[in-house]
Amino acid sequence: xxxxxxxxxxxxxxxxxxxxxxxxxxxxxxxxxxxxxxxxxxxxxxxxxxxxxxxxxxxx
Numbered sequence: 001x002x003x004x005x006x007x008x009x010x011x012x013x014x015x016x017x018x019x020x021x022x023x024x025x026x027x028x029x030x031x032x033x034x035x036x037x038x039x040x041x042x043x044x045x046x047x048x049x050x051x052x053x054x055x056x057x058x059x060x
Contacts, residue, residue, distance in 0.1 A: 004049065006042055010034060019045035021053065028052050 007018040011031075018029045019042070028048045032041050 004046065006045060008038075008041065015041060017041045017045040019049045021049060024053070024056075026052055026056070 003022065005020040005022060007020070009016045009018075013034050014031050015034050015036075016029055016031050018027060020027045026049065028045065030044045030048050032044050036044075
């Protein structure tokens with residue numbers, strides 16, 4: 001993973017964080033409390049992205 005793109009959409013007390021890996025075009029989203037800082041939000045989305053990437057690697 002050379003770079004990860006993040007998108008943030010606030011929805012009341014929560015934020016939907018989308019992480020996109022451009023090379024594979026895999027995209028995941030997590031919903032986290034708006035009280036988290038950006039680094040914590042990114043970490044949650046990155047953990048989900050890594051999980052999905054590992055799962056896909058096991059399928060191929």
